[in-house]
Amino acid sequence: MSTGTHGTGVTLGSLSSAVTKWGFVDGTGTYREHMRGMDDLSEALHVSLGMLGVLVKVTIKVIPLYxxxxxxxxxxxxxxxxxxxxxxxxxxxxxxxxxxxxxxxxxxxxxxxxxxxxxxxxxxxxxxxxxxxxxxxxxxxxxxxxxxxxxxxxxxxxxxxxxxxxxxxxxxxxxxxxxxxxxxxxxxxxxxxxxxxxxxxxxxxxxxxxxxxxxxxxxxxxxxxxxxxxxxxxxxxxxxxxxxxxxxxxxxxxxxxxxxxxxxxxxxxHWGKLNHLTANYVYELYPDVEKFLAIRSQCDPDNVFLTGYLRKLFTL
Ligand SMILES: Cc1cc2nc3c(=O)[nH]c(=O)nc-3n(C[C@H](O)[C@H](O)[C@H](O)COP(=O)(O)OP(=O)(O)OC[C@H]3O[C@@H](n4cnc5c(N)ncnc54)[C@H](O)[C@@H]3O)c2cc1C
Incomplete structure (x- = not known):
């Protein structure tokens, strides 16, 4: 749910799209909950690569057994x-x-x-x-x-x-x-x-x-x-x-x-598989990366969750 893991079907989203509510501990150690809405925090949490905090509770949409x-x-x-x-x-x-x-x-x-x-x-x-x-x-x-x-x-x-x-x-x-x-x-x-x-x-x-x-x-x-x-x-x-x-x-x-x-x-x-990503390329592929990073700096002001790998991908 943090990497956009997907199956197949043109009417279906990734596993992330099943989440209706995230419960996470952010970089300041604060537990936060957020309901999915048409807002920037939802779009940032949708695929966050662990950069906003640790997800500890998710509510997901389910359908009857089929x-x-x-x-x-x-x-x-x-x-x-x-x-x-x-x-x-x-x-x-x-x-x-x-x-x-x-x-x-x-x-x-x-x-x-x-x-x-x-x-x-x-x-x-x-x-x-x-x-x-x-x-x-x-x-x-x-x-x-x-x-x-x-x-x-x-x-x-x-x-x-x-x-x-x-x-x-x-x-x-x-x-x-x-x-x-x-x-x-x-x-x-x-x-x-x-x-x-x-x-x-x-x-x-x-x-x-x-x-x-x-x-x-x-x-x-x-x-x-x-x-x-x-x-x-x-x-x-x-x-x-x-x-x-x-x-x-x-x-x-x-x-x-x-x-x-x-x-x-x-x-x-795919974020979870071998790739040749660089920061320049991430910025080219993702038009809203700045919006993501603005939210990231609020959730994790001390860069607790920015690993060496992610730092390279998100620092121009
Ligand atoms: C056998 C196999 C089959 C696969 N099949 C598919 C497939 O059909 N479709 C597909 O799309 N992908 C597939 N993948 C790739 C898959 O998407 C990645 O392996 C997956 O994203 C890794 O997630 P993880 O939680 O297992 O690993 P991790 O390396 O633990 O986590 C991956 C990322 O998520 C973050 N993260 C993990 N846990 C949390 C948490 N609690 N809170 C916040 N962030 C967190 C981490 O920081 C990291 O950035 C497959 C992989 C394997 C090994």
Whole structure:
């Protein structure tokens, strides 16, 4: 709730957007409560990176228990891009995995249904599929790519050909999360939703040129726009594109390219993942950073919460 952690769904905000009231201890040691309103303190608290104080109590909006109907399919990138704008409005959650250098994407679509628990049988089958294909086989492929990075293109295509298709139903918390036991480095960017198709085309053509050895799929998600001063989705419906590199493989040049490309799309990096942020860039990406800092100086006049890392990002 301090970093804008998000899921996927163009009508849905980040976890921060669920908060209706914050209880926090500020830099003077004072406990304060604040109800969300159309005011600057709310927009500052929305994503605060811990710079306003320690959140000790939050009140969040909840909805009655619901289930999800989940469908995973394989599609071509070209078709996915052609229907993307409509598709994301027809389903509560849409998530893509794009396999670098292949023409294939995996599309996960999920919609809310009345509460129904996943059957034990379905759970077992799904766990087996996830353990064997998405984690076991993918781990073996990743180790192979670490040993011979030039195998990455072939491994990406192999992973694309073996996407787990199927459907399942169950309570939201049984269906939405996916276990991830293959370790990776990640950088993720929030770009204006309207730019998604052109950005993916640029990414695809770069992978096709073969300059990077990447086998890890890119994860693409969407969210509603938010107002928070430091929210990566501030002021715009957003597409998130996440880039990964297997732990132990060289991610430097790849992430450097991602960072340079994302500048063109005014991509705001996820605060909680690897990024190339500098103070100048933070000021460029976040038009209300001064408003945030004015509130920060009232909440934390002695800079108790300004770590060395944050000082670099917020001092010009
Ligand atoms: C396995 C895994 C899966 C992930 N999946 C997703 C995903 O699906 N979507 C997504 O958006 N991100 C995802 N992330 C990234 C995630 O958003 C960050 O890891 C998260 O922001 C870290 O928050 P934390 O509280 O765990 O960590 P911390 O490092 O403890 O905190 C992160 C920041 O929040 C501040 N903070 C922490 N606690 C408080 C508090 N009580 N009061 C005020 N400030 C506080 C800290 O000062 C720090 O600046 C994932 C990360 C991992 C490891």
């Amino acid at each position: 289930s999800l109907h989940y469908v995973s399919t394989r599609d071509t990138l070209a078709n996915g891009l052609a229907i993307f704008a409509e598709d994301i409005r027809q389903h509560r959650h849409v998530e893509w995995f794009y396999f670098p250098g292949s023409e294939t994407i995996q599309v996960k679509r999920m919609n809310a249904i009345a509460p129904v628990y996943q059957s034990e049988w379905s759970k077992r089958i799904e766990t087996l599929k996830l353990q064997i294909v998405e984690n076991g086989a993918f781990f073996a492929m990743s180790e192979l790519c670490k040993w011979r990075p030039s195998f990455s293109g072939a491994m990406s295509k192999l992973a694309a050909a073996n996407v787990v298709e199927g459907e399942k139903m169950g309570i939201s918390y049984e269906i939405y999360p996916s276990p991830r036991s293959v370790k990776f480095q990640e950088s993720e960017y929030a770009i204006p939703l309207t730019q998604f198709e052109s950005c993916m085309e640029e990414i695809h053509s770069t992978f096709n040129s073969g300059i990077f050895n990447v086998h890890f799929p890119l994860e693409c998600r969407t969210t509603a726009g938010e107002a928070g001063f430091l929210s990566p989705t501030q002021g715009r419906e957003t597409a998130f594109i996440a880039f990964h590199m297997y732990k132990g493989m060289q991610e430097g040049p790849y992430f450097e390219w991602v960072h340079t490309m994302m500048k063109k799309y005014k991509g705001r990096p």
